[in-house]
Amino acid sequence: xxVRIQRDGGMAEYAVAARASQTVLDVVTEIQREQAPDLxxxxxxxxxxxxxxxxxxxxxxxxxxxxxxxxxxxxxxxLELRPxxxxxxxxxxxxxxAPFFEKWSRAGGQFVPKDGVVxxxxxxxxxxxxxxxxxxxxxxxxxxGVCYASCDIVxxxxxxxxxxxxxxxxxxxxxxxxxxxxGRLRAVAGDAGCHSCHSTQGCTERCPKGLDPSGxxxxxxxxxxxxxx
Amino acid sequence: MRDRRHPAYxxxxxxxxxxxxxxxxxxxxxxxxxxxxxxxxxxxxxLRLVDHPLFTLAEWGLVVLLALHLAGGLRVMALEFLGxxxxxxxxxxxxxxxxxxIGMMFLLHVG
Ligand code: SF4
Ligand code: SF4
Ligand code: FES
Numbered sequence: 617x618x619v620r621i622q623r624d625g626g627m628a629e630y631a632v633a634a635r636a637s638q639t640v641l642d643v644v645t646e647i648q649r650e651q652a653p654d655l656x657x658x659x660x661x662x663x664x665x666x667x668x669x670x671x672x673x674x675x676x677x678x679x680x681x682x683x684x685x686x687x688x689x690x691x692x693x694x695l696e697l698r699p700x701x702x703x704x705x706x707x708x709x710x711x712x713x714a715p716f717f718e719k720w721s722r723a724g725g726q727f728v729p730k731d732g733v734v735x736x737x738x739x740x741x742x743x744x745x746x747x748x749x750x751x752x753x754x755x756x757x758x759x760x761g762v763c764y765a766s767c768d769i770v771x772x773x774x775x776x777x778x779x780x781x782x783x784x785x786x787x788x789x790x791x792x793x794x795x796x797x798x799g800r801l802r803a804v805a806g807d808a809g810c811h812s813c814h815s816t817q818g819c820t821e822r823c824p825k826g827l828d829p830s831g832x833x834x835x836x837x838x839x840x841x842x843x844x845x
Numbered sequence: 846m847r848d849r850r851h852p853a854y855x856x857x858x859x860x861x862x863x864x865x866x867x868x869x870x871x872x873x874x875x876x877x878x879x880x881x882x883x884x885x886x887x888x889x890x891x892l893r894l895v896d897h898p899l900f901t902l903a904e905w906g907l908v909v910l911l912a913l914h915l916a917g918g919l920r921v922m923a924l925e926f927l928g929x930x931x932x933x934x935x936x937x938x939x940x941x942x943x944x945x946x947i948g949m950m951f952l953l954h955v956g
Contacts (some may be wrong), residue, residue: 675850
């Protein structure tokens with residue numbers, strides 16, 4: 617199998633043997649171990665939990681540790697790997713995630729307990745309540761940046777908060793223990809916030825965890841529209 | 846290149862493109878109506894031109910554009926106001942089908 621990798625000096629080409637159940641991350645690791653020891657890439661858990669291994673695989677952002685080569689290799693047998701889009705490249709396949717997480721905090725991504733103190737007792741939130749369900753729907757985000765790399769608005773407007781940050785904000789808006797609702801809704805209501813989203817659903821389409829950031833953003837739009845701050 | 850190969854994105858593009866095309870058509874529309882200012886004869890003269898099959902074709906395109914834009918708008922409203930989520934792909938298909946249906950109905954009507 618032919619593997620093309622975008623490296624600092626341009627596109628580099630490698631040949632790797634195809635194996636059964638091989639993941640894209642396996643291929644990159646094999647190249648780094650046996651052919652190009654200076655190839656920079658990132659991974660940690662290898663089981664879809666840490667969110668560090670995302671890359672553009674044949675033009676689509678994916679978590680590489682859970683992506684089987686057989687599912688994504690081109691008809692011509694070529695695998696083309698590039699660093700995640702919409703983020704500054706540090707080296708080879710490694711991107712700087714700082715702008716991505718900086719936007720999480722700008723979108724009010726931190727939990728703020730009501731009255732400023734965490735109560736001594738556990739809060740009881742009925743699992744079946746609609747708000748709990750909304751929060752649940754977005755809570756499994758691993759911060760991989762796949763949605764962020766798949767969004768046009770992020771590439772058009774450098775300030776746009778992006779799907780993951782607003783998915784997080786929506787989760788907290790639905791958290792009845794949270795005390796920063798109004799400020800958070802203000803933070804996501806600006807020009808770089810939810811109203812800039814075109815509902816193209818690239819984020820929802822590509823999120824490896826099956827989350828629906830597009831739906832979360834629609835929820836924010838709705839909440840602000842009806843003045844439920 | 847950014848990854849845009851999924852139905853929901855095509856839905857967005859169709860909605861946007863039909864909107865732009867309709868906006869471009871508007872001046873023409875007003876100009877035609879403006880012919881009435883020059884008296885009934887002028888308008889009638891123009892409208893006779895419109896009987897040409899080419900115009901019927903263009904008219905059909907216009908109806909499809911309108912239907913596409915309407916359906917696209919309904920789709921976005923369903924997503925954003927009603928919070929529909931998982932049926933998004935079907936929605937795009939339904940919108941396209943709706944536009945196609947309106948186009949066909951118009952053709953039958955003309956024929
Ligand atoms: S739905 Fe909104 S946030 Fe998601 S990819 Fe499209 S424009 Fe970006
Ligand atoms: S919402 Fe999904 S795609 Fe986006 S960062 Fe979280 S897990 Fe990754
Ligand atoms: S290595 Fe942790 S998600 Fe892929």
